Amino acid sequence: MSQLVIASVEAIPIRSEPSRPRRSALGQSMGFDYGLVLVRTACGIEGLGEISMLWDGMGGRACYEVNHILAPTILGLSAFDIPRALARMEEVIRFSRGSNTAKAAIEMALWDIQGKHLDTPVFNLLGGRMRDSVPLSISIYMDDPEAMAESAAAMVAKGFRTIKIKVGQGRDRDRAALAAIRAAIGDDIAIRVDANMAWRSPAVAAASIRALEEFGIHSVEQPMAPERLADMALLRSQVSTPIMLDESIWSPEDAALALRAGAADILNVYVSESGGIYNAGTIFRMARAFGTDATIGSMPELGIGTAAQIHLGLSVQDFDCPGDVCGALYHARDIIRETIPVRNGHVHALTGPGLGVTLDPDALRDMRRDASE
Template identity: 35%
Template sequence: MRITAIRATPVAVPYRTIETWAFGRRSGMVSVLVELETDEGLVGLGECATYPSTGIVLSVLDSLKGLVVGADPFRVERLVQRIDVVGTWHHVKATSPAIAAVETACWDIVGKASGQPLVNLFGGRFRDSVEYFYYVASPDIDAVADEGRRAAAAGFRTCYLKVGSERIETDVARVAALREGAGPDMSIRADANEAWSAGAAIRAVRAMEEYGLELVEQPVSGRNLTQMAYVRGRIDTPLLANEASWTRYDQLSVIQHGAADVLSVDNQMDGGLLNLKRSAGIAAAAGMTVLKHSLGELGVALAAATHVIAATPNFRHANQAYGALLTDDITVGFGGGAENYRSGHLPVPDGPGLGVELDRDRVERYAELYRTKGDAEFTFHHPQALTSAPALPKF
């Protein structure tokens, strides 16, 4: 079997509420759907977030054609190594999501050809469903409390919210509102996206700990692991590495520095599903748990990660997903909005390969939305952010 073509289709799916973080906001998600065609009629599906931009992802995919077309999709390791070494892509992290989408599509072909779901190819089911968090995206304190109530009513067990606003007191008030709305049993995860200095991080986290935190995510710069280790030793809440741990090589450094309690791992940021499994193995050898990071994904990429997580023991926390924000999806019966989750869990698809099917009408609808509104509406920007010059840390 040989790969004969790569098809790339950007799609834009709106959110039900605006996503806001320390330096930007967006009202929907753009992903690139990747389809690998073969000379035997099988088509493999992949998907990647448009990180750092749609244009870069599409350019990378176009540049990969000479390395991918004509290759045997069963020889996944050989193909990825060829991309990394011959294509020299291992030097540039921004290319990883596009490469990951190609690798995922190869696995989809392998699963379809062998009649096996991906979970069986990655070790078999350790669990039958995978837990994801509820993303509380609004910065408004009243809305935060309402979202906490919505999450609890839907059966989610973990809520995630962004902190790192212009005042630490605002962040503390938002955490308090989420606790009030979600109730005493909800786990709360706070993500600062590197917004704080060491001293500010310690002060902020200690103030939030009154309301109970499951994890605090990347409170300080991910480039200073000594500082992360310093903060970790002075707070009671476990520290989750994210910007510090986007690749296996970064994760190894975090472990060596004792800079985190939990590692955020990401198949898109590290070039594929095999590397997601490897990341978890590195952490397991160090006696650490992991959870999956998300740059934003629809049902294809979500299904791919769900298979690998289900086959890997040390994914012990709720993983990142965008179900709480999405109004729709491009797949049939998988992913989409929070109403499709069961107590915060998604079942592992049973069908061969990824086990998901595209809804072609919705693919075309959201491809047209991308063509008409595109990156101008669905990227992490707003007028104030485009004219400002933010600096980190904030405090």
């Protein structure tokens, strides 16, 4: 595989605008500072990766890490040496969760190169397809109850069968929003709720969840701060609704702590937060070993990152909980030529070689930002 030697790695800061307002317990999202990663081999194959991290808006910083810290550690490796590449990147940036998205972008580009070289989709490199599509949920952001209900009804009309509601506006307002949404979409549509760490204690979280349970909620995502695993385990014993952990799960090590603590019914796994497809798949297998469900969460990604999620979702052994594998829908414009195949509440397989997506040079020209911007 000498022709697949990594010859260059380049990260380009980009900025994307949201397709609709995004307000949650984390605040208002005004835009997305992300990054495009291009990995090229000695024989000219180019792999695509995406830096997508909503948390700190520091796509430019992550691009710097790729260009000046991570890239030198993997030059000269084969694109097939993903475990070795991950180990080398970990050696130079340890214990920094914020760097996981930079590592993930490089790693997804390596998977893309492998698939292009072998002329096969990435899901085949991950062991093959377990399914042809992945069930989806779609987020409804904080607003007046009537506006949230209208948004939810519009998504159901588009074919979504699971709606994820952002909560944390206060118990009465959250309850009013759920009541309006349930009335608008009927009883056959599943409702997830996402607290984004809004509640300060198990008692507050339990009371807030009980106030919503009459609306038949599927699960409650990240009710408290990430490190409060013992409190999350206590909460599980106090409510009947399954508890999903999201911000608590940044790595296989995080997953081990949460699973041992009995803190979750469902793990929400991110390709970007986990540091790549390899680690995200490891977390899925860990959850299965503990008899815990797992799904895929969204930053939200543009098309390249969404493609990586799709290949993971198609290949893991269990995927029963609808996931957020449709991040590209939250952006006003994508950076790829293709349209992510979302139909009837599912995202379907990308069957082209590698990740199955190609870069739109016009979009890149319009979205790229200099490091100083």
